[in-house]
Amino acid sequence: MSGVPRAAVPVAVLHERVLTWFDAQKRALPWRDGRTDAWGVLVSEVMLQQTPVVRVEPVWRAWMERWPTPAALAAEAPGEVVRAWGRLGYPRRALRLREAAVAVVRDHGGRVPDTEDALRGLPGVGAYTAAAVAAFAHGRRTVVVDTNVRRVLARAVQGRAQAAPALTAAETRVAAATVPADAATSVRWNVAVMELGAVLCRARGPRCAQCPLVDVCAWVAAGSPADDGPPRRGQAWHGTDRQIRGALVQVLRETSRSVPREHLVGRALESARLDPARHREQTDRCLAGLVEDGLVEPVRGGRFRLPA
DNA sequence: AAAGCGTGGAA
DNA sequence: TTTCCAAGCTT
Numbered sequence: 001m002s003g004v005p006r007a008a009v010p011v012a013v014l015h016e017r018v019l020t021w022f023d024a025q026k027r028a029l030p031w032r033d034g035r036t037d038a039w040g041v042l043v044s045e046v047m048l049q050q051t052p053v054v055r056v057e058p059v060w061r062a063w064m065e066r067w068p069t070p071a072a073l074a075a076e077a078p079g080e081v082v083r084a085w086g087r088l089g090y091p092r093r094a095l096r097l098r099e100a101a102v103a104v105v106r107d108h109g110g111r112v113p114d115t116e117d118a119l120r121g122l123p124g125v126g127a128y129t130a131a132a133v134a135a136f137a138h139g140r141r142t143v144v145v146d147t148n149v150r151r152v153l154a155r156a157v158q159g160r161a162q163a164a165p166a167l168t169a170a171e172t173r174v175a176a177a178t179v180p181a182d183a184a185t186s187v188r189w190n191v192a193v194m195e196l197g198a199v200l201c202r203a204r205g206p207r208c209a210q211c212p213l214v215d216v217c218a219w220v221a222a223g224s225p226a227d228d229g230p231p232r233r234g235q236a237w238h239g240t241d242r243q244i245r246g247a248l249v250q251v252l253r254e255t256s257r258s259v260p261r262e263h264l265v266g267r268a269l270e271s272a273r274l275d276p277a278r279h280r281e282q283t284d285r286c287l288a289g290l291v292e293d294g295l296v297e298p299v300r301g302g303r304f305r306l307p308a
Numbered sequence: 309a310a311a312g313c314g315t316g317g318a319a
Numbered sequence: 320t321t322t323c324c325a326a327g328c329t330t
Contacts (some may be wrong), residue, residue: 048326055316055325089314089325096328126328146326166309194326203324204319234322237314246314293313 009216011178014156015189017212022192025199029053032191038112039070045129045136046097051088053198059086071110073101079306082295083253091249095294096124100283114138135190141183143176144190148197154177155201159218162203162225179231239274244286247272249295249306258305262289 030036031044043063047056063084067073078095085094088243100122104112112133113119118222121131131142150163152172163171180186200207208214208224237243253257265283269276287304290296296306
């Protein structure tokens with residue numbers, strides 16, 4: 001019936017709705033308690049890269065207790081850092097976070113930088129994390145575009161079920177155009193849109209009934225159509241290098257001593273439920289890759305451990 | 309620029 | 320059971 005495109009929603013309306021919702025509904029997360037310094041924010045942002053909040057929280061608390069400053073982490077052995085990372089996944093992030101701490105001490109007087117450019121120069125810090133830390137730790141006006149922001153804007157503004165597979169220039173423009181001009185408000189907006197995407201405007205099972213944008217959402221107005229894009233490529237898992245690498249590191253995480261190659265490979269394949277006859281060669285290759293990446297260290301006698 | 313990189317919970 | 324996906328980064 002409606003052949004006439006609905007007028008674009010004024011950004012002021014988006015701001016008012018989302019900020020009001022956020023003030024009332026925001027989750028109490030430890031790195032948002034107002035006492036957390038820039039280091040704590042950086043640690044949280046790196047841990048949150050591709051890892052859900054619920055899994056990050058306890059690890060972040062223990063981490064901040066143990067390494068309350070960049071200098072403290074910089075002085076730690078890489079292996080201990082990988083061990084403390086636990087099962088958050090992508091343990092290279094732990095290595096890079098430690099390298100970032102080293103760079104902060106060496107190049108920035110031990111203080112986490114407050115500009116996006118300087119933050120981008122730190123290992124493991126990309127466009128999202130730099131913008132997030134500059135905003136949430138230093139109160140700067142940045143354009144924070146994460147998967148939540150992309151989904152909210154794709155739906156509310158563009159009327160699509162989900163954002164494109166990769167960040168597009170158009171998306172960045174839309175995001176930039178919605179960030180309030182005032183620095184203090186921009187920070188609240190950035191965190192509020194992310195929160196909305198995480199809590200209500202979820203990838204699966206969006207809670208539109210509770211959303212402050214229901215009546216102005218382009219996607220809802222269009223009848224909440226299903227995604228029309230190409231089907232997503234799910235990550236293969238069983239028998240992949242990724243699974244085997246994870247299993248190898250996990251074996252080493254569980255022991256403080258070095259482990260003979262046979263024992264390491266055998267235990268990893270066992271926990272991965274893979275046939276040693278079929279995956280032995282692949283596992284050896286994965287082990288070499290882990291050594292190459294600095295996640296595993298070979299020691300005398302054909303043994304391996306987390307790097308000292 | 310597409311692919312590789314962990315993990316576990318929910319649907 | 321399988322699939323999807325979660326505050327991305329790097330090469």
